[in-house]
Every structure is written in structure tokens, then in C-alpha cells.
Amino acid sequence: MDEVARYNVERWKALAQANAVFTRPYLDLDEDSARKCLDPQRRLGEVAGQDVLCLAAGGGQQSVAFALLGANVTVVDISEAQLRRDAEAASHYNVNLNLLQGDMRDLSRFGEDSFDIMWHPYSLNFVPDARVVFREVARVLRVGGIYHFTCANPFLIGLGGKDWSGDGYVLRLPYVDGAEITYQDESWIYGDENPDEPIRKCKEYRHTLSTLVNGLIEQGFLVLNLSEQNYGTPDFEAEPGTPEHLTSIAPPWLIFWATYRPNILRK
Numbered sequence: 001m002d003e004v005a006r007y008n009v010e011r012w013k014a015l016a017q018a019n020a021v022f023t024r025p026y027l028d029l030d031e032d033s034a035r036k037c038l039d040p041q042r043r044l045g046e047v048a049g050q051d052v053l054c055l056a057a058g059g060g061q062q063s064v065a066f067a068l069l070g071a072n073v074t075v076v077d078i079s080e081a082q083l084r085r086d087a088e089a090a091s092h093y094n095v096n097l098n099l100l101q102g103d104m105r106d107l108s109r110f111g112e113d114s115f116d117i118m119w120h121p122y123s124l125n126f127v128p129d130a131r132v133v134f135r136e137v138a139r140v141l142r143v144g145g146i147y148h149f150t151c152a153n154p155f156l157i158g159l160g161g162k163d164w165s166g167d168g169y170v171l172r173l174p175y176v177d178g179a180e181i182t183y184q185d186e187s188w189i190y191g192d193e194n195p196d197e198p199i200r201k202c203k204e205y206r207h208t209l210s211t212l213v214n215g216l217i218e219q220g221f222l223v224l225n226l227s228e229q230n231y232g233t234p235d236f237e238a239e240p241g242t243p244e245h246l247t248s249i250a251p252p253w254l255i256f257w258a259t260y261r262p263n264i265l266r267k
């Protein structure tokens with residue numbers, strides 16, 4: 001395990017102990033709400049019987065949602081603490097999950113063409129090189145399979161309420177691919193339960209827009225949809241410096257839907 005992985009193991013252990021939002025399992029799902037939470041536009045079609053890899057997706061949320069829809073679900077996550085949340089959620093619903101501790105940059109335990117769907121919630125920015133992950137995803141995904149991932153909007157990564165200057169949010173960091181960015185978590189990630197002990201800063205890496213788009217193209221992905229995600233509903237009247245205000249002005253996340261079609265580009 002390298003320093004990048006070690007940092008995240010420690011951090012996610014502390015985040016799980018502090019019950020941060022991404023570590024809270026979804027325990028009130030049914031088939032209908034599982035579909036709404038994963039795929040409100042119903043782009044996935046029938047999921048039952050599909051082989052799904054929830055990549056760096058521990059915490060007991062998307063994994064059980066797919067399982068409730070009848071998919072065969074594997075979860076790979078670096079954090080044992082997060083995988084325990086998946087195990088709790090699986091036992092709550094009495095569903096099976098294949099839970100594996102591992103790094104998203106190394107999927108060598110899986111053969112080629114192993115999955116129909118790769119579901120990759122926010123985590124790509126925890127590793128310095130997005131292309132390494134795209135290469136692995138392409139290798140284990142079946143032709144025609146779906147790759148869904150969320151990542152930081154590359155122009156805004158690290159921007160927070162602290163950057164409100166009185167008349168705008170100040171961009172201070174250079175726009176460089178792979179640049180390390182550390183920042184204190186925003187308080188919303190703890191909901192209303194602030195941690196007893198301070199948690200080490202969030203350490204992320206910028207992936208520029210050209211890296212994201214060209215990195216997908218190089219591996220034979222066809223982008224089906226790209227959306228920007230806010231924190232809840234945009235609220236331009238919100239108090240400056242709050243997540244509602246910041247994200248109404250600058251959506252922090254991008255969501256990509258891509259399909260693996262290597263033959264479109266290669267003759």
C-alpha cells in the first residue's frame with residue numbers, strides 16, 4: 001500500500017467513526033427508492049442479473065441499492081471501516097455482497113470482461129492519476145458496459161465557504177493535472193454531529209477536464225451524458241459562504257455516464 005492509499009485508509013476510518021454522511025448506510029430502501037437513488041432517469045435499463053462493481057463505493061449505500069434491484073454486486077474499497085458498513089447494510093436487507101478491500105488503481109484480481117456496470121461514486125480525486133483507473137475499468141468492463149462516475153469539477157476542487165471574499169469565491173490554486181489539494185472538510189459532511197477529535201484534512205488531486213475526457217476516449221469509452229451536480233437545489237438567495245450559496249454559483253461535482261465501445265475508435 002502506498003502513501004496515497006494509507007492516507008485514505010486512516011482518514012476513512014476516522015470519518016466512519018465520526019459517522020460522516022458518506023459513511024452512513026442507506027437502511028430504508030425498497031426497490032423503488034433504490035432505483036431513484038441510483039438512476040432517476042432510468043438510463044440503466046434492467047439491472048437484475050447484471051454483474052456490478054461498486055468501485056471505491058464502500059459505506060453501505062449504492063451496493064445495497066443495486067442488490068435490491070437484483071444485481072450481482074461486488075464492492076472494492078480501500079477502507080475496512082467502509083466495507084463494514086456495507087456488511088451491516090447487507091445483513092439488514094438480507095442480500096449478498098462480495099466485499100473486497102482493495103485499491104481502485106489495481107483491479108488485477110478480476111479478469112477481463114468481468115462486469116456489466118462499474119459504479120464509481122465520488123473518489124477518483126483521491127488518487128493522483130485518473131488514467132490509471134480508467135485503464136483498469138476498461139479492462140474489466142464488458143463491451144457495451146456502463147461506467148458511471150462522479151468526480152470533482154476540476155475548476156473548483158478544494159473551493160469552500162472559506163473562499164468567500166465578500167463579493168465572490170476566490171480561485172487560488174493553479175490549474176495543474178495531478179496537483180495535490182488539501183483542505184479542511186466542510187461541516188455539512190458531519191451532518192449535525194461534529195467529530196470529537198479533529199480529522200486529518202481531505203487530500204485530493206485535480207484531474208483537469210481534458211484528462212477526464214481524453215482519458216476516457218483513449219480507453220475506448222463513449223461519453224453518453226455529463227452533468228454538473230449542486231449541493232441540493234440551487235439557492236441564489238442563500239447566505240454567502242454556505243454550501244447552498246457556493247454550489248449555486250459553482251457546482252462542485254461532475255457526473256459522467258460512459259459506455260465501453262472500443263471498436264468505435266479502433267478499426
Ligand SMILES: C[S@@+](CC[C@H](N)C(=O)[O-])C[C@H]1O[C@@H](n2cnc3c(N)ncnc32)[C@H](O)[C@@H]1O
Pocket residue numbers: 004005008012022055056057058059060061062076077078079082102103104105121122123126127
Ligand atoms: C465519498 S466515499 C464514496 C462512497 C460512498 N458509498 C458514498 O455514497 O459517498 C469515497 C470512498 O472511496 C474510498 N477510497 C479512497 N481511496 C481509495 C482507493 N485508492 N481505492 C479504493 N477506495 C478508495 C474510501 O474508503 C471511501 O469509501
